[in-house]
Amino acid sequence: MDIRPARLADLLELQRTNLHCLPENYTLRYYLYHSLTWPQLSFVATDSKQRVVGYCLAKMEEEPKDGIQHGHVTSISVLRGYRRLGLAQKLMRQSQMAMRDVFDAEFVSLHVRRTNRAAIGLYRDTLGFEVHGVEKGYYADGEDALAMRLYLQKDK
Ligand code: ACO
DSSP states (O other), X not given: OEEXXXXXXXXXXXXXXXXXXXXXXXXXXXXXXXXXXXXXXXXXXXXXXXXXXXEEEEEEOSSOTTSOOEEEEEEEEEOGGGTTSSHHHHHHHHHHHHHHHHHOOSEEEEEEEXXXXXXXXXXXXXXXXXXEEEEXXXXXXXXOEEEEXXXXXXXX
């Protein structure tokens, strides 16, 4: 298993992985926008045959309301047969490091369904994110989102 920056050639596979794993799906154009604008921030996990089995799709907030530079994880998922191997944790850490080192991000934000136990476990227990707020009815089916944040340490 390998973790590396996502390339343009990965985007179809990345989109396919997203379609397998999540109801929040995006146009290819949106993946391209991430990859072309912030090529340092999105990562893929690949198997021994170089097939994409997981990804972290991330961006910088272009016009932060409070003026504070920060990154945002748009989407992350790992195919079922490859879960609980530490891949998501590694994908997240790589992206967080690039946000801090390349773009001077102070923190990273994300949204997660409040019932998504696995992802909340990853963010809160493994990576140290905290709940910053609740966004009522954020998802298309009306479920609330937890808005979570992790402040990035400068000296690590
Ligand atoms: N139940 C509880 N905690 C879990 C679970 C689970 N099923 N899966 C992972 N965790 C937590 C644990 O704390 C785990 O540490 P441990 O294994 O030492 O106990 C920690 O997360 C790290 O686990 P990883 O192995 O790195 O996570 P994995 O590679 O399995 O991927 C993910 C986790 C991405 C949430 C995966 O389950 C998945 O793809 N789910 C479907 C898609 C999804 O929900 N994505 C997140 C949506 S929110 C967003 O995209 C911003």
